[in-house]
Amino acid sequence: MAARKTATHTRGARAGAPAESRELRARGQRTLRTLLDAGIEVFGTRGYHSARVDDIVKVAKTSHGTFYLYFANKEDLFRALALDVADEVQRLADSLGPLTPTPEGRAELRRWLEEFALLHERYGPVIRAWTEAEIDRSEFGRLGADVLGRFATALSARIRKVPSVKAAPDVAALALVAMIERFNYYVLSNQVAADRDIVLDTLTAVTYASLFGAA
Amino acid sequence: MAARKTATHTRGARAGAPAESRELRARGQRTLRTLLDAGIEVFGTRGYHSARVDDIVKVAKTSHGTFYLYFANKEDLFRALALDVADEVQRLADSLGPLTPTPEGRAELRRWLEEFALLHERYGPVIRAWTEAEIDRSEFGRLGADVLGRFATALSARIRKVPSVKAAPDVAALALVAMIERFNYYVLSNQVAADRDIVLDTLTAVTYASLFGAA
Amino acid sequence: MAARKTATHTRGARAGAPAESRELRARGQRTLRTLLDAGIEVFGTRGYHSARVDDIVKVAKTSHGTFYLYFANKEDLFRALALDVADEVQRLADSLGPLTPTPEGRAELRRWLEEFALLHERYGPVIRAWTEAEIDRSEFGRLGADVLGRFATALSARIRKVPSVKAAPDVAALALVAMIERFNYYVLSNQVAADRDIVLDTLTAVTYASLFGAA
Amino acid sequence: MAARKTATHTRGARAGAPAESRELRARGQRTLRTLLDAGIEVFGTRGYHSARVDDIVKVAKTSHGTFYLYFANKEDLFRALALDVADEVQRLADSLGPLTPTPEGRAELRRWLEEFALLHERYGPVIRAWTEAEIDRSEFGRLGADVLGRFATALSARIRKVPSVKAAPDVAALALVAMIERFNYYVLSNQVAADRDIVLDTLTAVTYASLFGAA
DNA sequence: TATGAATGAGATTTCATTCAT
DNA sequence: AATGAATGAAATCTCATTCAT
Numbered sequence: 056m057a058a059r060k061t062a063t064h065t066r067g068a069r070a071g072a073p074a075e076s077r078e079l080r081a082r083g084q085r086t087l088r089t090l091l092d093a094g095i096e097v098f099g100t101r102g103y104h105s106a107r108v109d110d111i112v113k114v115a116k117t118s119h120g121t122f123y124l125y126f127a128n129k130e131d132l133f134r135a136l137a138l139d140v141a142d143e144v145q146r147l148a149d150s151l152g153p154l155t156p157t158p159e160g161r162a163e164l165r166r167w168l169e170e171f172a173l174l175h176e177r178y179g180p181v182i183r184a185w186t187e188a189e190i191d192r193s194e195f196g197r198l199g200a201d202v203l204g205r206f207a208t209a210l211s212a213r214i215r216k217v218p219s220v221k222a223a224p225d226v227a228a229l230a231l232v233a234m235i236e237r238f239n240y241y242v243l244s245n246q247v248a249a250d251r252d253i254v255l256d257t258l259t260a261v262t263y264a265s266l267f268g269a270a
Numbered sequence: 271m272a273a274r275k276t277a278t279h280t281r282g283a284r285a286g287a288p289a290e291s292r293e294l295r296a297r298g299q300r301t302l303r304t305l306l307d308a309g310i311e312v313f314g315t316r317g318y319h320s321a322r323v324d325d326i327v328k329v330a331k332t333s334h335g336t337f338y339l340y341f342a343n344k345e346d347l348f349r350a351l352a353l354d355v356a357d358e359v360q361r362l363a364d365s366l367g368p369l370t371p372t373p374e375g376r377a378e379l380r381r382w383l384e385e386f387a388l389l390h391e392r393y394g395p396v397i398r399a400w401t402e403a404e405i406d407r408s409e410f411g412r413l414g415a416d417v418l419g420r421f422a423t424a425l426s427a428r429i430r431k432v433p434s435v436k437a438a439p440d441v442a443a444l445a446l447v448a449m450i451e452r453f454n455y456y457v458l459s460n461q462v463a464a465d466r467d468i469v470l471d472t473l474t475a476v477t478y479a480s481l482f483g484a485a
Numbered sequence: 486m487a488a489r490k491t492a493t494h495t496r497g498a499r500a501g502a503p504a505e506s507r508e509l510r511a512r513g514q515r516t517l518r519t520l521l522d523a524g525i526e527v528f529g530t531r532g533y534h535s536a537r538v539d540d541i542v543k544v545a546k547t548s549h550g551t552f553y554l555y556f557a558n559k560e561d562l563f564r565a566l567a568l569d570v571a572d573e574v575q576r577l578a579d580s581l582g583p584l585t586p587t588p589e590g591r592a593e594l595r596r597w598l599e600e601f602a603l604l605h606e607r608y609g610p611v612i613r614a615w616t617e618a619e620i621d622r623s624e625f626g627r628l629g630a631d632v633l634g635r636f637a638t639a640l641s642a643r644i645r646k647v648p649s650v651k652a653a654p655d656v657a658a659l660a661l662v663a664m665i666e667r668f669n670y671y672v673l674s675n676q677v678a679a680d681r682d683i684v685l686d687t688l689t690a691v692t693y694a695s696l697f698g699a700a
Numbered sequence: 701m702a703a704r705k706t707a708t709h710t711r712g713a714r715a716g717a718p719a720e721s722r723e724l725r726a727r728g729q730r731t732l733r734t735l736l737d738a739g740i741e742v743f744g745t746r747g748y749h750s751a752r753v754d755d756i757v758k759v760a761k762t763s764h765g766t767f768y769l770y771f772a773n774k775e776d777l778f779r780a781l782a783l784d785v786a787d788e789v790q791r792l793a794d795s796l797g798p799l800t801p802t803p804e805g806r807a808e809l810r811r812w813l814e815e816f817a818l819l820h821e822r823y824g825p826v827i828r829a830w831t832e833a834e835i836d837r838s839e840f841g842r843l844g845a846d847v848l849g850r851f852a853t854a855l856s857a858r859i860r861k862v863p864s865v866k867a868a869p870d871v872a873a874l875a876l877v878a879m880i881e882r883f884n885y886y887v888l889s890n891q892v893a894a895d896r897d898i899v900l901d902t903l904t905a906v907t908y909a910s911l912f913g914a915a
Numbered sequence: 916t917a918t919g920a921a922t923g924a925g926a927t928t929t930c931a932t933t934c935a936t
Numbered sequence: 937a938a939t940g941a942a943t944g945a946a947a948t949c950t951c952a953t954t955c956a957t
Contacts, residue, residue: 104319108952118918200461226464226472233456234449241448246415249441257441265476268483297941322926333943338928534749538931548939630891656894656902663886664879671878676845679871687871695906698913727920752947763922768949
């Protein structure tokens with residue numbers, strides 16, 4: 056959880072990174088964690104722009120003053136969360152095994168989609184807030200695009216023997232990523248009335264079919 | 271373009287509909303149009319939350335006072351645009367012909383996706399802003415969900431002989447809608463580096479394959 | 486009804502005065518009357534400050550432009566009404582006969598109070614608005630004080646053989662005027678639940694008793 | 701002094717009551733007090749409608765932001781004052797001893813009227829603003845009517861052996877209340893040119909006479 | 916390390932008045 | 937004589953950030 060007091064940020068500072076500007080004692084760690092969690096919750100309920108620092112400190116049951124002890128501003132808190140998410144997504148992307156037109160490949164795909172669903176459940180609010188326009192367009196837009204790109208690259212790299220989409224495998228991978236991300240968002244925002252297994256089965260089926268044709 | 275001063279809105283008031291709360295003369299019509307267009311532009315560049323009424327009237331080259339003559343507030347302008355979009359999307363959904371595992375079916379699919387891309391190009395900003403949390407959660411969330419739902423229903427109703435996704439065709443349709451919508455958004459926000467034809471071909475291929483298997 | 490277009494006003498111009506700046510034809514007279522009536526109504530419902538020109542022209546079913554054809558501004562319309570009221574009140578004050586501790590004196594008092602009640606019923610809104618602070622403190626405050634003063638003077642001048650209030654008859658008269666005015670206002674604003682005759686009888690009784698002791 | 705940020709108000713919250721939505725430290729209490737006093741002053745000089753929040757914070761030597769920390773808006777501040785006044789008036793009404801046609805009764809009456817005059821001196825601006833139309837008609841109108849009613853009830857309950865006004869003692873009491881309130885207002889707004897003792901003597905005399913006839 | 920209070924820049928909104936037809 | 941549209945100054949209100957304790 057990247058937290059510093061400095062206004063200008065050490066890009067790439069990362070959660071758990073040892074070189075924080077302040078060494079935090081147990082109490083500080085707890086407060087920091089509370090604020091981050093409150094951030095996830097509030098960004099989730101109200102979105103990035105509507106989230107007020109006031110909301111966050113209320114949820115965290117702390118004060119304005121304390122907030123600014125840990126974060127330079129609202130954007131700083133969001134950045135800390137976003138960097139965490141980027142890490143997690145990267146890890147997830149790396150964990151994808153080879154996808155083959157076999158029952159094993161299909162099982163691996165489903166497992167992976169489930170992992171994503173879990174990640175989305177936890178960090179969905181942050182991911183969604185990401186796509187809100189103008190969270191300082193440049194910085195976050197770039198980060199978001201990077202994450203997506205790496206995700207799509209991982210997917211496309213794992214695919215072997217894909218007969219259907221010959222032309223532009225990277226573009227196709229991105230389309231699938233779009234589907235996976237967005238569909239999970241629909242679920243998160245209750246726009247899909249179906250239980251978890253159905254959702255995962257369907258997502259697996261559609262992805263698999265788009266890669267290898269019908270089962 | 272639904273415009274009224276009243277706080278409670280005539281639901282269903284629509285662009286060009288004569289039953290506005292004020293009958294507008296030619297000049298008024300022009301101003302209204304200008305404001306709506308400015309809205310699309312500004313929501314597009316800055317996003318819903320960052321857009322200030324000030325930005326909108328500057329683009330429309332008019333005054334604050336005039337803005338509030340036509341809309342109760344920023345949200346009201348957005349609503350007018352959103353209702354327009356909902357209409358257009360509905361029209362588009364209705365225009366989809368039957369999808370068959372034939373070259374004709376594939377061509378129809380591509381045509382339709384192209385239409386969507388055009389619509390998205392025009393109204394993408396509004397569609398995107400839609401997904402920003404908390405533009406009064408209830409009202410717009412519901413409208414957005416409705417639009418998506420009708421879109422998915424149309425898609426699922428047009429599909430004949432789909433071997434791949436037997437289990438839950440409606441859920442599958444929604445997954446495809448998620449992909450189409452989101453991928454267009456990636457394109458809009460320059461997160462896809464590919465030209466239009468490639469994009470459309472790929473989207474067609476993936477959708478087609480997910481329905482009927484590889485070509 | 487004093488109406489002129491000039492921004493600076495001929496103090497003392499009076500309704501029906503012949504020297505208006507514009508001679509109005511029948512239609513103009515009608516519009517003027519409509520606006521004045523609308524003024525009474527709106528000042529009555531919303532009070533002077535909350536009354537918007539917009540409300541007045543809506544009630545009068547005319548336009549902003551038209552309003553400013555007849556009055557320089559909101560204050561100008563109010564002044565016209567206030568001057569009318571001042572006239573009527575003066576007339577009423579003059580009409581009071583001698584008050585004696587006899588049945589005739591009592592009857593005269595009641596008659597007069599009834600006249601006042603009728604006047605108040607018509608112009609109460611204006612009278613009330615008068616007492617709102619700051620309708621240009623100086624001008625209207627002065628006018629209001631004048632009216633009250635003349636009213637009290639008339640009352641005190643009509644009193645013969647008043648044993649009770651020897652000390653300061655003018656002050657006492659003013660106190661009675663306060664009661665009469667204010668009690669009518671209570672009635673107007675539904676703060677008194679009693680029918681008209683009771684109200685008049687009571688007011689007569691109290692006034693009479695305060696002047697001559699119990700009947 | 702009831703202060704809260706919530707739009708819907710804890711009815712009955714009262715000055716100094718501990719159950720505020722925010723517990724205030726010493727400094728906060730001071731600021732609150734300062735704002736309330738500034739409110740009295742500004743409502744007094746300019747009246748409710750003409751009073752701007754800007755005027756109030758200027759008098760209180762604080763900022764806009766601070767104002768809105770303590771009150772939701774101007775009306776909210778007014779409400780807090782009005783509730784205080786209602787309390788004081790109630791207390792005053794309760795303090796009235798029995799009124800008898802004796803020198804003691806007369807003395808008690810005078811004492812009580814003096815108390816009222818003092819209260820009016822302090823809170824007159826608020827009382828006056830009360831009668832300005834449309835400070836949210838319903839809520840304040842009701843409160844005002846309640847206060848008047850209780851006042852009149854107290855008066856009428858204290859009266860023993862009143863020969864003059866047999867018919868409708870409650871209505872008569874209300875008429876006297878009207879006189880007392882309004883006459884004090886005339887004094888406050890300099891429409892009576894008489895010194896304090898004369899004013900009180902006269903008011904006592906008129907009230908006493910209306911109840912028991914001439915002394 | 917924590918906090919309640921204060922701040923003020925910037926956004927929204929209202930409405931009396933003017934203008935062009 | 938009448939009107940719909942436009943204007944902009946002035947008011948309200950919000951909220952990220954700083955400060956004093």
